[in-house]
Amino acid sequence: MPDRDPARPRFIHYLEAAAARAALGLLRRLPPATASNLGGAVTRIIGPLLPVSRVAERNLRLALPELDATARRRIVRQVWDNLGRTAAEFPHLARLNECEGDECEDNGPGWRVINAHHLRDVAALDRPALFISGHIGNWEVLPPAVARYGMPFASFYRAAANPLVDRLIADMRRDAMKQDVPNFPKGALGARQALRHVAQGGHLGILADQKMNDGIEARFFGLPAMTPSAAAIFALRHDCPIVTGRVRRVGPARFEVIVDQPLFPDASGDRAADVARLTQAINDRLEAAIRAEPGAWLWLHRRWPKHLTP
Template sequence: MTESRPVTLLMRSEALAARAALAFLRRLGPVGASNVGGAICRVIGPRLPVSRVADANLRLAMPELDAPARRAIIRAVWDNLGRTVGEFPHLPTLKENPPSGPGWDVVGAEHLAAQLARGGPVIFMSGHIGNWEMLPPAVGRHGLPFASFYRAAGNPLVDDMIRALREAAMKAATGDGATGGRALPMFAKGARGARGALAHLARGGRLGMLIDQKMNDGIEARLFGHPAMTAPALAAMALRYRCAVIPGYVERLGPARLRIHVEPPLHLPDSGDRQADILALTQAVNDRLERWVRARPGSWLWLHRRWPKSARP
């Protein structure tokens, strides 16, 4: 278990329901589970209050969209989220470069090969786009398994299930060869986790970060032309160790069919003004995220409050 917390009867009931849901999804197979997850969320999700957050975000970020276009994007967001959940227990079974059907491929694998040859610390940056859970095992399959930041689920029994599924996907992708049979470290979000991640990079480790969520005590960068408080940790760590920052995201091609896009490392500023360099790199990260989201707005998780209330229409 991730940490010592009292387990209540409600937690046990939730865990029992989660195990039953996982068993059901496994019986459906990857395509069936993806389709069922997408269908359920497409029907229920747009009716939930949180979808009003997504609509407000879209009106702010993409004011050129009319109401029907926003509704279509929100429906696509829920479809993608449901498919991501449905596919989760099947990640260990998905193969690279299948001729058809479920599986995944990589565009830009040469950037992974170059980093593998170069060695040393690296930060992989991404966002909640497509099936983001496929990124760690796919990159691990190419010889670069990485540690991650992690927000534990409130129920420790469910949290154990989530971690076990992620570890199973990594093991299936790497065959334990790239990890030496050891579970990769998971750093809790917060000051303690940041210190652990810094030490990991100092030892030449690899780290993955999803950089698209609001951080109230972050720094003000811009996203879709509006101020957005953004975590500076990625920029601060990359500049401290001058380690490569490799962007990448997952494109959904179909049910349980995914494409991992890997891009060249970002330029690391070196002006001599540390705070200015941190802001410049953080802005470059937000700019890259914005480019990905504009290309496929229905694939991003618009459901969280990314901008301050004062910026919303």
């Protein structure tokens, strides 16, 4: 009997995809703010009870040792609340828009960009740009928000185990962008494809806040952390501006996209030192954003080495 193609959907995949479509369909029928509130309420109750919350607890004790147990528990609840809201808002992304003028004064669904002039300045350069952020607020808002300024960017992604669910997620992201852009798998092959994309003039987005064992060591909250170096390498090789920023949640399905002043690579001739310097600068900006609102970051992944003790 021939081996089953691992990429071919199995029966369980069809069941999972049907359940995902049903859940997304229900959320899509709700107003965006209602869906957000529902998602946050569910995960805020269930999430802190799950074993993975112990990872968040350890991370908080490592990175923010000044917090007491009550503060850590509050942040863990906020993390789960934000994660549930982000998931429930996902099917509404294509319907959310940037507010203009007086619209920005209300609290309805949508977003506004803080420091939008940085995006316009980078767009005027007419060359590839790198957009760097982390899992902060609703990070899924970043691609469609930046695309509205004429810079749709490709991204790295980790494919879902279920190919049908993975396709569903990809379709919703494409609908939110209102155009088709490539996405590259994490790993060596994806890095080569992304580098080719940038060399051909394309923009690239990277969520640079997770541990990457084949990255380089940099400081994060004063601790050693293996950090993705792709952004620094790409920027130096192709003279790309690096635009860092984050999404701040100001209400249910309501956001501020905060854009930082771009970083420009300044090659010294010492490639390793330049990569380390730019990578550290990115970590410093991400850390500042997380310190400003700790509950908005996804503390649930193992960011620091196991041998560190709180």
